[in-house]
Amino acid sequence: MDSTFAERLEAWQRQFGRNTLPWQSTKDPYARWVSEIMLQQTQVETVRAYYLRFIERFPTVSDLAAAPKMEVMKLWEGLGYYRRAENLHRAAREVMVRFGGRMPKDAADLLTLPGIGDYTANAVAAFCGGRLLKAPVDGNVRRVLSRCFCEESFLALPPKPRRVDEIAAAAMSDASDAGVFTQAVFDLGALVCRPKTPKCDACPLLQTCRAKAWGVEARVPLTVRPAKGSRIYIVPVDLFEAETKLKETEGGLWSGLWAPSGMHQSGEAVEEPSGGFRRVGLPPLKHLLTHLEVTFVPFVREFDSREAFEKLPGEVFPLDALPPLSVPVRKIYDALAERIR
Ligand code: SF4
Numbered sequence: 312m313d314s315t316f317a318e319r320l321e322a323w324q325r326q327f328g329r330n331t332l333p334w335q336s337t338k339d340p341y342a343r344w345v346s347e348i349m350l351q352q353t354q355v356e357t358v359r360a361y362y363l364r365f366i367e368r369f370p371t372v373s374d375l376a377a378a379p380k381m382e383v384m385k386l387w388e389g390l391g392y393y394r395r396a397e398n399l400h401r402a403a404r405e406v407m408v409r410f411g412g413r414m415p416k417d418a419a420d421l422l423t424l425p426g427i428g429d430y431t432a433n434a435v436a437a438f439c440g441g442r443l444l445k446a447p448v449d450g451n452v453r454r455v456l457s458r459c460f461c462e463e464s465f466l467a468l469p470p471k472p473r474r475v476d477e478i479a480a481a482a483m484s485d486a487s488d489a490g491v492f493t494q495a496v497f498d499l500g501a502l503v504c505r506p507k508t509p510k511c512d513a514c515p516l517l518q519t520c521r522a523k524a525w526g527v528e529a530r531v532p533l534t535v536r537p538a539k540g541s542r543i544y545i546v547p548v549d550l551f552e553a554e555t556k557l558k559e560t561e562g563g564l565w566s567g568l569w570a571p572s573g574m575h576q577s578g579e580a581v582e583e584p585s586g587g588f589r590r591v592g593l594p595p596l597k598h599l600l601t602h603l604e605v606t607f608v609p610f611v612r613e614f615d616s617r618e619a620f621e622k623l624p625g626e627v628f629p630l631d632a633l634p635p636l637s638v639p640v641r642k643i644y645d646a647l648a649e650r651i652r
Contacts, residue, residue, distance in 0.1 A: 316459075316519070317486040323515035324495030328502075329355070333363055335494075340439040341372045341414040344421070347431045348395050352601065355501075361390050372414045376403040384567050384635035391600075393637070397567040398426025416441030437489035446479035447493050448472075451500025456482060457532040458504060458522035469533045541604045543577040546570070546643055547584040550613045551620035553651060555644070557634060558625035564600070569634040572625040581608050588612045593646055598639045607639040611647065 329335070332355065334346035345365060349358040365386050369375040375383065380400055387396035402424040406414055415421055416439040421432035433447040446452075456478045457470045464470075486492035503510050509528050511517050522528040548571050549556050558572040573584060581595075588610035596607040614620040621627070628634060630648050633641075 315485075316482055316516070317484075317492055319515045320495040320499065321487060321491045324491055324498055328495055328498035333359060333366075338439045338490075339414070340416040340421075340435055340441065341375075342366055343435045343438045344414065344427070344431070345399065347434055348399055348426065349390065351395065351431070352392055353390060357390070361386070372403050372406050373412050375400065376407045376412075380567070381634055388568075388635045388641070389638055391638075393565055393567045393635075395426060401425045402427065418442060418444040434493055437493040439490075443489060445476060446483040448475055448479050449497070451504075452479060452496045454506065454532060455496050455500045455504045455516075458509070458528055459516050459520045461521040461525065461527065461531055465531050465533070466527060467533075539602055539604060541606070543579070543581060544605060544607050544639075545573075545575055545577050545582060545584055546607050546609045546640060547573040547586075547588050548609060548611045548643065548647065549620065549623055550611060550647070551615075551617055553630045554620075554627050555630060555633075556620070556623045556625040557628055557636075559634075564605075565637045565640075567635070568637050568640075569628075570637065570640050572623070574640075577608070584610055586612065591650075593643065593650075596639045596642055605639070607643065609643045609646075 324330075332346075334342055337343065346358065346362050349362055349365075368382075368386060369378060378400070380397070383396055383400045384393065387393060390396075405424055406412065409423075410420070415424075416436060418432040418436040418441060421427050421435055421441075422429070422444070427435075429445070430447050430449045433443045433445055434449075435441065436443045437447060448456075453470070453475050456475060457465055460478045460482070462470075462474075483489065483492055499514070499516075503514050507529060509523075511520070511523050511528060514520065514523075517523060520528070522531045556572065557569040560566055560568055560570050560574075589612070590609075591611045593609045593611070595609075598605045598607065630644060630651070633644060636644065
């Protein structure tokens, strides 16, 4: 292993990496944990505004623990992968009970909290001066390291996670600051060692990168991608004047958000719900997730008696004060509100 690998990366990070993101000005494990959770599957630029709003409203772990779940979900609305927000809230409450309200900074403690996996626990520890259990490895780190320390087997198969962990541990062993090193690999993967078109000429590792020397940089690491699937969801909306009924979703892709209680996955074709629902001219909505294309098909049923409406399952909400909704359900209600106006 090149003994100056970490030094070169850290020097590059300080000069060319990202150093002005709002969460980088603190070593508070609570704030870094919130930012790391938001950054999962989400672009840095999208996270920035959500992070600032979240930390302004919940500056400490006790503020988050004391908040009603509905408010936490509302601040997360539009960020996707809502189970993350539910777990943040649950974990904050656990911190109050199990850690006396002090957010832990050691990876071993962080790992005991809901929604915190290997990468997040070790990354938060690295950024906040806590004890790590291993070098943090996410998709960016895996790509940079498997290119730079490419082995012949990587040309035939995706690198094994255990092998990448070993390479990461060796690469990090001479880092002067675990946080700067972690940010350096992350930044290099995001800004220079990009998945399809790495910008090797701007890379501090160019002289020693094996994949570049072998001319295979854009091929490594090999990936085995799951095929893109599709699903259809039926969204049966009940209306009485300017009110609707919604229920909190438990489990699944939109856990913790609210939706019409009859929303369900359809078979391969659109199955019309029974009970007087109509299409009312609202077009189906397509929503893309990482490996899934979901089509939402709205149906509407309008009641002329409050009594029958109130008997439906769920809680009543005025259309201009809806609880946290998934992006597609929010769009359906926006379109409906437009029609009613
Ligand atoms: S030289 Fe190219 S492939 Fe190698 S680490 Fe740098 S950007 Fe990635």
